[in-house]
Amino acid sequence: MSRLIPFALAGLAFTTGQAAESGIELAVTVKAPVASVWQAWTTSTGITSFFAPEAEVEARPDGPFRIIIDPYAAPGMQGADDMKVLAAEPEKLLSFTWNAPPHLPQARQQRTVVILRFAPEGEAATRLTLSHLGWGSSGEWPQARAYFEKAWPNVLGQLQRRFETGQPQDWTAWRAQLKQWHAQEAAKNKQ
Numbered sequence: 635m636s637r638l639i640p641f642a643l644a645g646l647a648f649t650t651g652q653a654a655e656s657g658i659e660l661a662v663t664v665k666a667p668v669a670s671v672w673q674a675w676t677t678s679t680g681i682t683s684f685f686a687p688e689a690e691v692e693a694r695p696d697g698p699f700r701i702i703i704d705p706y707a708a709p710g711m712q713g714a715d716d717m718k719v720l721a722a723e724p725e726k727l728l729s730f731t732w733n734a735p736p737h738l739p740q741a742r743q744q745r746t747v748v749i750l751r752f753a754p755e756g757e758a759a760t761r762l763t764l765s766h767l768g769w770g771s772s773g774e775w776p777q778a779r780a781y782f783e784k785a786w787p788n789v790l791g792q793l794q795r796r797f798e799t800g801q802p803q804d805w806t807a808w809r810a811q812l813k814q815w816h817a818q819e820a821a822k823n824k825q
Contacts, residue, residue: 658766658783662790663759666797668752671760672725674793675750683802684792686713687809693722699730705809706816711736720747727751732766734778741774764790 664671674680676693681701688702696718703713710716720729729749734741746768753761764786769779796802 657769658764658779658786660786660790661761661763662794663755663761664794664797665759667758668725668754668760670797671762671793672728672752674796675728676722682805684796685789685803687805691719693719693724693728695719695721697722704812706812707736717745725752734774735781738774738778738781741770741778744768744770762790762793 666674674683676691678689678691681689681691686701686703688705690698690700690702692698699714699717699719701714701717705712707713714732717731717733720731722728727750729747731745732748733745736742746766749765749767751763751765753763755761766782766786769775792803
């Protein structure tokens with residue numbers, strides 16, 4: 635027994651000497667019951683009510699988690715194309731893969747992980763915690779992380795507004811802007 639103690643202590647020293655990964659950590663209170671906030675994140679209709687104009691979501695391991703920010707872009711460049719649900723514990727936890735935006739092609743080839751945790755705050759509110767992990771440190775990784783340090787607070791703010799107003803997001807103006815931008819880009823490419 636005494637022979638094992640030095641090995642156990644050596645292993646303990648090794649594991650405690652490592653730094654934990656730095657991720658993006660955010661938490662918000664949403665004025666809606668957990669079941670409603672869960673529905674918003676785990677169904678296609680729910681996602682389009684606050685996050686993006688189109689989505690395909692199935693809250694099951696390996697289920698699709700496609701969030702289409704720009705439906706007029708080429709496939710693979712529309713948003714969170716072909717992401718997958720990793721884990722789903724109803725009304726408690728949802729995790730999924732995530733990618734960088736199209737303007738960061740090297741980082742976009744990689745995948746990170748987003749973990750959402752849902753907890754009741756009384757009967758009519760939900761504490762939602764978002765953790766975004768898996769960041770590299772070189773190349774386009776710092777730019778991708780900086781992008782999501784700004785983007786996730788906006789997404790969570792849209793989620794809060796969706797429940798505060800009682801109205802889903804109207805994507806009409808967004809779609810019109812995208813169509814106009816794509817038309818301008820096509821005209822530039824013809825010149």
